Structure formats: C-alpha cells, structure tokens
Amino acid sequence: MALLSSLRKRFRRDRVKLQLDDIQGLILRSRPEPYVGIHAMLHVDDASGGRDLLGRLAEHVPSAEDWTNEMESWVGVAISHEGLKALGLPEESLSSFPLPFRQGMAARAEMLRDFGENAPETWEEPFKPGTLHIALTIFAADEAARDKAVGKAMAELERSSGVTLVATHEFGADEDAENPFGFRDAIAQPNIAGSGVDPLPGDGPAIAAGEFILGENSETGQPLGVPQPPELGRNGTYVVLRKYNSRVGAFNDFLREHAESEEAQHLLAAKMVGRWRSGAPLILSPDHDDEDLGADPERNNDFTFRDDPKGLLCPYSSHIRRLNPRDSSMTILTDVNIKRIIRRPSTFGPKWTSDVTAADDGKDARGLFFIFISARAYDTIEFLQQEWINRGNFIDLGGELDPIVGLHEEPGTFTIPDEPARRRVNGVTTFNRLRGGEYMFMPSISALKWIAKGEWVGS
Numbered sequence: 001m002a003l004l005s006s007l008r009k010r011f012r013r014d015r016v017k018l019q020l021d022d023i024q025g026l027i028l029r030s031r032p033e034p035y036v037g038i039h040a041m042l043h044v045d046d047a048s049g050g051r052d053l054l055g056r057l058a059e060h061v062p063s064a065e066d067w068t069n070e071m072e073s074w075v076g077v078a079i080s081h082e083g084l085k086a087l088g089l090p091e092e093s094l095s096s097f098p099l100p101f102r103q104g105m106a107a108r109a110e111m112l113r114d115f116g117e118n119a120p121e122t123w124e125e126p127f128k129p130g131t132l133h134i135a136l137t138i139f140a141a142d143e144a145a146r147d148k149a150v151g152k153a154m155a156e157l158e159r160s161s162g163v164t165l166v167a168t169h170e171f172g173a174d175e176d177a178e179n180p181f182g183f184r185d186a187i188a189q190p191n192i193a194g195s196g197v198d199p200l201p202g203d204g205p206a207i208a209a210g211e212f213i214l215g216e217n218s219e220t221g222q223p224l225g226v227p228q229p230p231e232l233g234r235n236g237t238y239v240v241l242r243k244y245n246s247r248v249g250a251f252n253d254f255l256r257e258h259a260e261s262e263e264a265q266h267l268l269a270a271k272m273v274g275r276w277r278s279g280a281p282l283i284l285s286p287d288h289d290d291e292d293l294g295a296d297p298e299r300n301n302d303f304t305f306r307d308d309p310k311g312l313l314c315p316y317s318s319h320i321r322r323l324n325p326r327d328s329s330m331t332i333l334t335d336v337n338i339k340r341i342i343r344r345p346s347t348f349g350p351k352w353t354s355d356v357t358a359a360d361d362g363k364d365a366r367g368l369f370f371i372f373i374s375a376r377a378y379d380t381i382e383f384l385q386q387e388w389i390n391r392g393n394f395i396d397l398g399g400e401l402d403p404i405v406g407l408h409e410e411p412g413t414f415t416i417p418d419e420p421a422r423r424r425v426n427g428v429t430t431f432n433r434l435r436g437g438e439y440m441f442m443p444s445i446s447a448l449k450w451i452a453k454g455e456w457v458g459s
Contacts, residue, residue, distance in 0.1 A: 008068040010198040017194030018064075018209055018216065022235040022444045025062040026076030027212070027342065027373055028195060031186070032141045036172035037073075037346060038150055039369060041126045042134040042163050047088035048454070049162020050133070054087070055452030056156040057136065060149075063445050073140035073149040077448060078239045078440035080104065083133030089232075090456050096228040097441070100378035101238065104129055105437045111382045113390045116409050118434035126167040127243065127436025134163075135241060135440055137346075137371075169243075171346035171369065179345070180246035180366045181269070181404075181431075182352030184279030184294055188301045188324055190340040202302035204326075207337050213237055214375055219338050224375050227441070232451070235444035238377035242437035244405075245367040246349070249358040251431045258425050262354070268425070271416055272403040274320030282314040283307075311417040316395040319404040322388045332387065332394040339380055342373040367432070370405075378439055405432050 020028075031037075044050035054077070062074050079087070081102050084094060100108055106120035106129045114120065126132055136153060140146035157165060179185040191199040193206035194216070210218030214226045215234035227233035255265040266289065270276045276285065278294025283303040285293055294300055305321065305328045308314055314321055321328060325336055349366030374380050387393070390407060392400035401407070403414045412428040443451065 010200070011068045012196050012198065014196075015194075016196035018192075018196075018213060019235055020196075021063045021065040022446050023064040023213060024076055024442055024445065025064045025066075025074050026137065026139070026344065027237060027442065028064045028192070029071075029074060029139075030189070031139050031344065031346075033177045034172070034174045035139055035141065035177070035346075036143055036146045036170070037137065037139045038146060039169045039171070039346070040136040040138075040150075040153065041132050041166045041168070042136065042157075043131055043166050044083060044086035044133045044163055046162025047086060049160055050083075050087045051452045051454045053156060053160035053163050054134070054448055056160060057153065058445065058448035058452060060152060060156070061445060061448065072142075072145035073138055075149065075153065076137045076139075076442065078135045078137075078241075078442040079451075080132055080135075080438050080440055082130050084441070084451075086133050087451060088454060088457060089451070093228055093232055096225075096233070098225065098238075098378055100382065101439045101441065105240075105242075105439050108378075108382065108439075112385045113407060114385075114434060115407065117430065118407050123434070123436035124243070127438060131166060132438045135239075135438070137344075139346075169348065169369075171348040173347045174351065178277070178352060179347050179368055180248050180349060180352060181251055181273075182277045183269075183273055183275060184277065185347070185368075186343050186345055187275075187279050187297075188320070189342060192342075200297055200301060201299065202304075205337075207340055210375060211338060211340065212342060212373060212375055218375065219335065232443065232447050234447075236447055237373055237375055237442050239440040239442050240370075240372050240374075240377045240381045240437070241440055242370045243367065243435045244370060244432040245365065245435050247358070247361045247429075247431050247433065248352060248366050249356045249361040250429060252354060252356055253358045254427060254429070254431075257427065265354075271315055272318060272414060274314050274318035281320075282318075286313045312419065315414075315416050317392060317397055317400055317403065317415055319402055322395070322402050323384065325388075328395070330394045331396050334383075334394075338376060339383065340374075341377075341380060344371045344373065345369060346371065367435070373442070401428070403428050403431075406430070407434075 060075050138149045191203040191206045194209045208219045210216035210223050214236050218224050259265040259268045275281050276289035278289050278291040279300050280290040280294035304326050346369045389402040408430045414425045414428050416423040
C-alpha cells in the first residue's frame with residue numbers, strides 16, 4: 001500500500017475542484033501493491049435486463065470522494081459503443097460520441113497499425129467486434145478481498161436477466177508490482193489539476209483536469225466534447241483496453257544472444273525499457289540497478305532528459321522515452337501534456353524469471369492488460385501507435401520501432417547511442433502480441449444510474 005500511503009500524505013481536500021463524489025474511483029485511485037483482481041466481460045442480450053444489471057452494479061462502484069481511504073477492493077465499470085446501443089440509448093446520445101469510439105477498436109485497425117499477427121481477425125473471442133458490451137474490473141489488496149467483491153458482482157448478475165458473462169480473466173502481482181518482463185510498472189502518472197493531490201517530484205506541472213475528466217477545462221482552456229445529454233457525459237471519461245500476450249522467453253533469448261553476462265543482459269534490458277527492473281531510471285542510475293531508488297516514489301520519477309540530449313544514458317528509442325518524451329528534443333513536435341495518460345495496467349501469469357526460453361512461450365499464459373484513461377483516449381492511442389510506437393521519425397530513427405511493444409513484422413533494430421559510435425542491436429521481434437481490445441466509455445456514478453433508469457424509453 002505504499003502508493004496509497006503516499007497519496008494520502010499528499011491529498012488536500014481544501015484544494016479539490018472536481019466533483020469527486022460523481023467520478024468513478026478507479027479513475028483516480030492507484031492500484032495497491034501487491035494487487036490482485038479480475039476483468040469480467042459482459043454481453044447485453046436484452047436492453048431492459050442490461051439496464052437493470054447496470055443499476056445494481058452502480059451501487060457497488062465507489063466514487064473518488066474517499067479515494068485515499070483504505071479499501072479492500074473497488075470496482076470500475078466501462079461500456080463500449082455497441083454496449084450503449086444494446087442498452088437502448090437514444091440515437092442522439094449514441095451519435096454524440098467521437099467517431100473512433102462509435103466504430104470500435106477493431107474497425108480502427110488501420111489507424112492503430114494492428115496488422116499481421118495483431119490484426120483483429122486473430123483476436124480472442126471475447127474481443128471480436130460486437131461481443132464486449134460491459135467491462136467490469138475489480139482491484140483488490142488480496143485474494144480474499146477479491147473473491148468477496150467478485151461474489152457480490154456475480155450475485156447481482158444472477159439476479160438479473162438478459163446479460164451473458166462472456167469471459168473472466170484474473171490478474172495480479174506481488175509487492176514488486178512487476179510486469180511480465182520483470183520490470184516495476186505504472187510508475188509515472190500525470191498530476192491532475194483540481195484533484196487535491198500535491199505532485200510528486202518529477203510529475204511536472206499539473207495537467208488540466210479536462211484532459212482526463214469530461215466537462216472540465218482541457219489544456220486548451222475549454223472542455224472537450226461531452227456526450228449528450230450532459231447527464232450521460234459529464235464526469236465520465238474514455239478507456240483504452242488492449243490485451244497482450246507477452247513472449248517472455250523470446251525476450252530472454254534475445255538478451256542472451258546479444259549480451260554474454262547476466263549483468264550485461266540486465267543492462268541491455270534496461271536500455272530497451274529506460275529503467276532497471278527495480279524501477280530505477282537510467283537517467284539517475286545509468287550503470288547499475290538501485291532497488292531503493294526504484295521503490296521510492298519520491299525519487300524514481302524525479303528526472304528529465306535535459307542533461308541527456310544525445311541519449312547516452314537513456315536511449316531515444318527506449319520504451320519510456322518514446323511513450324513520455326518529457327523534455328526530449330523531437331523532430332516532429334507535439335504537445336506532450338495532451339498525450340499524458342492515467343495508466344491502470346494489470347499483469348497476469350507467472351512472475352518473470354531469467355530461465356524462461358522461447359520454447360516455454362505459450363505453455364503458461366503471461367501478459368498484461370494495457371489499460372489507460374484519458375478524455376482524448378482514442379486520439380492518443382492512435383497517435384502513439386502510429387508515431388511514437390511504430391515509427392522512429394520523431395526521434396530521427398526512421399522506421400525503428402518501440403523495442404517492447406512495437407509490432408515487428410520483420411526483425412528490427414534497437415539503437416543505443418554511444419561514443420565514438422552508436423551500437424545497433426538487431427533481431428528485435430514482437431515481444432508483446434495483441435490478443436484483443438476495445439474502446440470503452442467510463443460513465444460517472446450518476447450517469448450509470450441515468451442509463452439504468454432508461455427514462456428516455458417510450459418518450
């Protein structure tokens with residue numbers, strides 16, 4: 001619970017300017033460490049039955065009003081556009097959502113560069129177009145708390161009719177909060193103006209709340225488009241959900257192929273990610289891992305790239321420098337603030353060990369649900385996929401892709417700046433394969449109840 005303790009110390013209720021009592025708690029509440037949980041995917045067969053269930057679930061969704069308090073578990077609910085249709089929302093409401101959300105993730109494959117082995121036709125059944133209507137996510141501090149929350153949710157499902165449970169997927173990680181490749185995850189998060197939380201060192205200036213919460217002013221000084229009526233859209237947000245199977249063995253083999261010693265393998269992995277496995281950033285500890293630094297939220301994100309203009313400490317093409325360039329010099333300029341995201345990733349499968357090989361990939365399901373929250377979620381993920389992940393033009397690296405999450409249809413290269421000459425490591429492959437995903441809308445607490453009532457029906 002280190003993250004929660006840190007938040008509690010920095011929370012100032014007198015500085016809150018958001019309607020916390022109407023915002024789903026999952027948006028602002030960081031997951032615990034360690035954490036466990038479950039994703040449940042539902043399909044609505046009958047509109048009235050679906051609305052009835054949504055009303056029942058709304059009673060179990062905590063708001064952000066007490067988001068720094070101790071909680072055994074908490075629930076988040078998000079709905080796809082096909083789900084809103086299935087719930088019977090009026091056309092004027094359905095058409096008020098952004099085009100990418102209305103089309104759904106599979107239909108945006110070209111914009112997302114989801115080709116080849118990541119193409120929608122290869123996705124798992126729960127993510128086939130039109131299947132996932134409601135996503136229910138439960139985070140918990142331990143298995144007992146998770147099981148208790150799941151029992152309550154399933155009891156509500158059993159009391160309702162017209163809704164099918166399509167799939168469930170458990171996830172979790174220990175106190176190290178590692179992703180499938182053994183790296184501490186979800187460290188850097190944006191500081192949201194009006195949330196009442198003092199920033200951590202390295203968080204940078206507060207970002208306008210409207211970049212994350214619909215109806216609030218964005219970085220432009222005005223709110224982004226809000227789905228109509230306001231009762232539906234205000235205090236909601238958008239969610240990108242993408243499930244990846246991680247080829248941990250292939251990644252380990254790659255490191256062994258290009259670095260002889262275990263120490264050199266750890267360094268190469270850190271260069272590719274931009275952090276050591278403990279979470280310590282290369283910028284602050286370029287030569288060795290520092291577990292105390294990695295575990296310290298007051299220090300592990302307190303850096304910029306200002307003093308590393310050549311990428312000698314942290315390569316330009318490393319995963320964290322691509323996805324959050326901070327003050328890096330970029331050939332293709334963009335406003336980094338409007339590309340910041342709230343990340344809620346969830347890892348599944350066995351904990352990383354160095355002895356796993358490519359021959360082991362597929363024996364145990366390993367991977368993560370890449371989940372992020374933003375009022376610009378669809379523009380952001382499509383930009384990230386097109387430019388920062390699957391191209392290198394913005395950092396003068398041409399066609400070089402993100403070494404961790406890029407789709408390498410052919411073996412690629414990872415460039416490590418050095419003096420007198422840079423080093424190019426060849427043979428990078430797709431280490432995370434997309435198995436499905438969807439664009440979702442996370443309504444406010446009041447909007448969940450508004451949908452459940454269905455007062456527009458028959459009007």
